Amino acid sequence: MSAHQKLYEGKAKILYTTDDPEILLAHFKDDATAFNAQKRGSIAGKGEINCTISSHLLREMEAAGIATHFIDSPTGNQMRVRRVQILPLEVVVRNIAAGSLCKQTGLPVGTLLKQPLVEFFYKNDDLGDPLLTRERLFLLELATPEQVEQLKTLALQVNDILSAFFQRCGITLVDFKLEFGLDRDGTLRLADEISPDTCRLWNNSDDDPDRRVMDKDRFRRDLGNVEEAYQQVLERVLAQTNQQSE
Numbered sequence: 001m002s003a004h005q006k007l008y009e010g011k012a013k014i015l016y017t018t019d020d021p022e023i024l025l026a027h028f029k030d031d032a033t034a035f036n037a038q039k040r041g042s043i044a045g046k047g048e049i050n051c052t053i054s055s056h057l058l059r060e061m062e063a064a065g066i067a068t069h070f071i072d073s074p075t076g077n078q079m080r081v082r083r084v085q086i087l088p089l090e091v092v093v094r095n096i097a098a099g100s101l102c103k104q105t106g107l108p109v110g111t112l113l114k115q116p117l118v119e120f121f122y123k124n125d126d127l128g129d130p131l132l133t134r135e136r137l138f139l140l141e142l143a144t145p146e147q148v149e150q151l152k153t154l155a156l157q158v159n160d161i162l163s164a165f166f167q168r169c170g171i172t173l174v175d176f177k178l179e180f181g182l183d184r185d186g187t188l189r190l191a192d193e194i195s196p197d198t199c200r201l202w203n204n205s206d207d208d209p210d211r212r213v214m215d216k217d218r219f220r221r222d223l224g225n226v227e228e229a230y231q232q233v234l235e236r237v238l239a240q241t242n243q244q245s246e
Helices: 046-063 100-105 134-139 145-168 226-245
Strands: 006-009 013-017 023-028 031-034 039-042 070-075 078-082 089-096 112-122 171-182 188-191 199-203
Touching: 023 046, 046 070, 046 078, 046 145, 046 226, 089 145, 112 134, 112 145, 134 145, 145 171, 145 188
Parallel strands: none
Antiparallel strands: 006 013, 013 023, 023 078, 031 039, 070 078, 089 112, 089 171, 171 188, 171 199
8 A cells, every 4th residue: 555545534534544554644624523423514723623632632641551542743633643453332431421321311411420430332323323231242242351341441541541631721521432443463552532522521610501611512512612612622731731741
């Protein structure tokens, strides 16, 4: 394969090959989708903002000893990543009740969970990414029991690191989605991105249930000021990263 052939295009990113078969180039798009791509739009500068936030947060993970696919970010909206075989699972960690958890359980939005809840969803657009029981997950052979335990452990570690980091930014991490993949040595690596597209983030200094939203819910729920919210998250992440490195 020659360099920079398009390998795959998803809702938020395009993956290209490079001269090294084990390294891919991820291009972050400004496209925005919600409700399994039934709602589509564009958020100005989103690609660069998400790529930059993701790069900083994946470096945080690496520094804490969590293996990721991140290598570096050659330009604002591009990231070089290790090639991994993505597991067809979305691993969701919830600290506070919001979104589908409230719709499916009747819990009021904002309910603080006694302990973080880790859930697995089948990464399958045609089926609408359904919530899986452990039995269904094994029935479909989406991961081994050992991998499921490892995914849960890693997801909770990521939650600890991210929650503390965002708290220092004056932001509450409500919930978030992770994806993992296996590299050619069989190592499980955190993949995809960590950004306002994949996390629910609430501004600590605002109690208003609409104004405090700093993530893709602004787009999903037509709350407006989406770009400003993403930009605000970026600025706080950069300020916190600079503070830590001083």
